[in-house]
Amino acid sequence: MASSILQNDFTACSICFEKFRIPRCLPCSHLFCHGCLLSYIVTSCESKETPIGFLCPLCREFIPSPVPTDKPENWADKFPRCEMLEKYNSLMESRLCSACQRENEEEEATNICLHCEDALCLICTKYHRRNRSSSTHKIIPLNHPEAIMQLTAALQQNEICPKHPDKDIELYCNDHNEACCTLCVSMEHRKCESIDDIEKAAGKIKKSDNLQALQEGLGKYEVDLQKAKKNNEDNISEIDNNSDLIIVETKKLKREIIEQLDKLESEHQDELSKVTKESRE
Structure with missing residues (x-):
């Protein structure tokens, strides 16, 4: 996901070109403001009678509805919120040392600890590195162009114990x-x-000899899953297109039936008028 964020300006929404406001992440890993995504979904689905998904504004990948039975107005709420990006943007806006703030002090932050997710000033950075418990933490400049990518990657690599969330698996x-x-x-x-x-x-x-066999098996499963995913997306897209076509054909057939009934009614009235006139004569 992090690499996808960096393909565009990872601090700005590609729809409004402003800093993210409540960023939401699509399954294709592209990020958009909650409000921007909501407006886009509603606009792209308003012409469809029964929408079942939409295309990503960036990569045009088909995104199925997160809740098929829900209205498009509620879809944006169901996509995950990227809290990490919000935290990074908040640190960049304040540019204050997180450690100093906890002591009710204000010092300009220059670095960020990827492990603690804290912004640090020069002095706190020095003592953070000296402290035995945090000496192995990776610290990079706060304005590093790939800070958010490294921050996200660090969190993904940092396995948390499911039984004790405050402890790492060691x-x-x-x-x-x-x-x-x-x-x-x-x-x-x-x-x-x-x-x-x-x-x-x-x-x-x-x-272990079993590792290579496991990797080969996983590779085959990955290929099969990619094919299944592609087929599923194609089927959903086809269903979406066919549903629109069926709706158009149904309306056309309804219009033709009404026109035919109107024609029969007119012919019947003409015939009735003719018979009535002849009977009177």
């Missing part, structure tokens, strides 16, 4: 074949005999 229990955090090990895996750190466990998996 260990792997071979007895249970389960990745876990330090708290999990101390509470649930105390009697387990084989526990490795996550990097060592990953190294063992890479050396």
